[in-house]
Amino acid sequence: MAKSLQDFSNPADAPHLIRNKYGPIEFDKERTKQYSDLLANPKNCLIFLSSKEFEKEKFETIQYWYKVPYATETISEQLLQVCTN
Numbered sequence: 001m002a003k004s005l006q007d008f009s010n011p012a013d014a015p016h017l018i019r020n021k022y023g024p025i026e027f028d029k030e031r032t033k034q035y036s037d038l039l040a041n042p043k044n045c046l047i048f049l050s051s052k053e054f055e056k057e058k059f060e061t062i063q064y065w066y067k068v069p070y071a072t073e074t075i076s077e078q079l080l081q082v083c084t085n
Contacts, residue, residue, distance in 0.1 A: 042075065042083035
């Protein structure tokens with residue numbers, strides 16, 4: 001879906017983003033609500049951070065293909081609350 005974002009430069013077209021490739025021909029209000037709830041839920045997201053400041057950190061895990069160090073952590077409940085309110 002992220003690849004399709006470039007095709008929707010006009011904000012008026014944004015509601016058609018999901019339907020463009022993944023949605024049914026007929027509008028289904030309940031299914032659209034389910035999709036939007038999934039997309040808007042911060043528990044369903046990945047956050048990637050990259051910074052020169054991280055070069056000072058020592059990461060335990062090395063990515064297999066690119067051989068770059070990285071770390072993963074769970075989003076705190078406090079941050080999830082901030083994102084959902």
